[in-house]
Amino acid sequence: xxxxxxxxxxxxxxxxxxxxxxxxxxxxxxxxxxxxxxxxxxxxxxxxxxxxxxxxxxxxxxxxxxxxxxxxxxxxxxxxxxxxxxxxxxxxxxxxxxxxxxxx
Amino acid sequence: xxxxxxxxxxxxxxxxxxxxxxxxxxxxxxxxxxxxxxxxxxxxxxxxxxxxxxxxxxxxxxxxxxxxxxxxxxxxxxxxxxxxxxxxxxxxxxxxxxxxxxxxxxxxxxxxxxxxxxxxxxxxxxx
Numbered sequence: 375x376x377x378x379x380x381x382x383x384x385x386x387x388x389x390x391x392x393x394x395x396x397x398x399x400x401x402x403x404x405x406x407x408x409x410x411x412x413x414x415x416x417x418x419x420x421x422x423x424x425x426x427x428x429x430x431x432x433x434x435x436x437x438x439x440x441x442x443x444x445x446x447x448x449x450x451x452x453x454x455x456x457x458x459x460x461x462x463x464x465x466x467x468x469x470x471x472x473x474x475x476x477x478x
Numbered sequence: 479x480x481x482x483x484x485x486x487x488x489x490x491x492x493x494x495x496x497x498x499x500x501x502x503x504x505x506x507x508x509x510x511x512x513x514x515x516x517x518x519x520x521x522x523x524x525x526x527x528x529x530x531x532x533x534x535x536x537x538x539x540x541x542x543x544x545x546x547x548x549x550x551x552x553x554x555x556x557x558x559x560x561x562x563x564x565x566x567x568x569x570x571x572x573x574x575x576x577x578x579x580x581x582x583x584x585x586x587x588x589x590x591x592x593x594x595x596x597x598x599x600x601x602x603x604x605x
Contacts, residue, residue, distance in 0.1 A: 381494030381510045388504010388520055394497045404504055 382417045398433070416450070438472075498533045514549075532566065544575075547584075554588075 377395035380386060384400035391407045398418035406412065408426045418433035428444040429435075431451040439445055441459035449467030456473040464470060494512045496502055501517040511526045514534040522528065524542045534549035544559040547567040555561055557575035565583030574591040 377495070378497035378500040378516070379493070379495045381508060381512070383510045384494055384506065384508035384512070386502055386504060386506045388502065388506075390500065390502050392497065392500030392516065394499035396500065400494075400508065408500075 380418075414451075496534075530567075539571075 377397060378392065379397045380400045380402060382399040386401070387403045389405045389407070390396065390402060393409045395411045395413070396406070396408055397413045397415065398420055399415045400417070401419045401421070403421045406420065406422050406424045406426070410427055412424065412426045412429045414420055414429070414431045414433045414435060416432045420433070420435045421437060423437045424435070424439045427442050428446070429439055429441050430446045430448065431453055432448045434452045436454045438456045439458070443459065444461040444463070445457050445459040446463040447453055447465060447468040447470055449465045451468045453468070453470045454472060456475065458475045460476055462474050462476055494508070494510055496512070496514045496516045496518060498515040501519070503519045505521045505523070506518065507523040509525045511528070512524055513529045513531060514536060515531045516533070517535045519537045521538050522536070522540045522542065526543055528540065528542045528545040530536055530545070530547045530549045530551055532548045536549070536551045537553060539553045540551070540555045542557050544557055544561070545555060546562045546564060547569055548564045550568045552570050554571045555573045555575070559575065560577040560579065561573050561575045562579045563569050563581060563584040563586055565581050568585045570587040572589040572591065576593055578590050578592055580586050
């Protein structure tokens with residue numbers, strides 16, 4: 375399956391758009407708009423407003439997240455911002471500050 | 479969610495990749511190898527090896543250690559080591575590196591600047 379990997383030493387300041395999976399191990403600032411899945415790994419830092427189908431966060435996200443399907447906050451993640459998604463999962467051990475809106 | 483797909487175009491299994499369906503606009507910097515299969519606009523500053531794959535489209539000024547272009551690049555390229563423009567590649571812009579290689583079948587439009595050690599008298603005449 376085609377996907378995009380932003381490696382751990384990579385810093386992107388700007389905009390990422392696309393139609394495939396994105397794995398963030400590095401830093402992304404600005405805006406992310408995807409129609410597929412975003413996986414923010416432990417080392418990943420996203421300082422951006424994110425629009426996606428699903429997002430799985432193990433690292434750090436600051437910004438608003440709009441997911442058309444699912445947002446999953448895993449243990450040890452740090453998230454500050456509002457989350458809009460029909461399904462929002464927050465695991466034990468996750469740190470989160472913001473609003474959750476599951477009504478679309 | 480395995481992200482360890484073997485890729486013919488990448489030298490390492492865990493390379494950083496901008497996939498074919500992804501576009502990045504802005505600045506990208508880092509200290510590792512990168513493969514661009516999609517679209518990048520803006521600027522790239524990398525201490526590592528950059529591969530612009532056949533499907534890759536880059537409209538950016540590039541400052542890298544070394545680069546191999548198989549796709550399209552529009553912008554200036556400065557490499558601290560080498561620039562290789564492969565067969566089928568299209569590059570327009572100025573390129574500067576100690577080693578610049580343009581292969582048969584590549585399309586290049588721009589200026590090349592390498593360090594040329596000329597004898598003193600010739601250097602004066604050339605400039």
